[in-house]
């Protein structure tokens with residue numbers, strides 16, 4: 603998979619040289635390219651923004667600069683992603699879908715955002731998705747790009763050492779939150795590991811883990827339970 607990130611702060615993406623994503627790049631599993639938007643400016647001050655039509659505070663990123671950048675970076679199979687508070691929610695399902703793509707391009711806006719004609723122009727030529735991490739405002743799209751790249755890259759075959767670990771993750775099995783996890787020592791500060799996990803009885807352990815995943819999901823994210831088939835479990839199982 604190829605991922606391009608266009609930003610005025612390329613150094614913001616430096617963490618993607620580390621750990622699993624860094625190894626995926628080194629091994630060739632992920633072709634990640636980070637570009638400085640100012641490469642495509644046309645003045646000695648390397649200007650990327652201007653005042654907003656209609657007035658108001660802040661500056662807007664220029665469509666001409668973005669247009670030259672995206673014309674160079676986009677390929678016919680590319681999916682253009684624009685992080686924005688006004689975007690569609692980014693979820694694990696989104697990551698799973700995007701992990702099957704050949705080419706993702708992330709356009710990181712700053713200031714008050716990118717001139718809206720850029721999305722309009724490229725939507726007529728390629729797949730474009732404005733995407734949001736959540737209902738809050740960041741200073742730009744770079745942090746969202748870090749999240750999207752990590753969430754997608756880790757799903758690529760060969761990136762995570764043990765693929766089985768991808769199955770039982772939060773928002774993984776049946777869309778439930780992950781069950782609680784424990785390791786040695788069996789007792790710590792007066793807190794004991796649940797006995798069932800020391801039993802070696804795999805069926806009981808599996809049942810306990812699913813029950814805990816259901817309880818956590820019901821308590822913290824009841825909205826996720828709406829997506830479950832009601833026939834898969836009895837809500838009375840959750841009475842605590």
Ligand SMILES: NC(=S)c1ccno1
Pocket residue numbers: 685686687733734735736737738739740741742743746
């Ligand atoms: N909530 C998101 S993704 C965002 C991008 C820029 N500001 O907020």
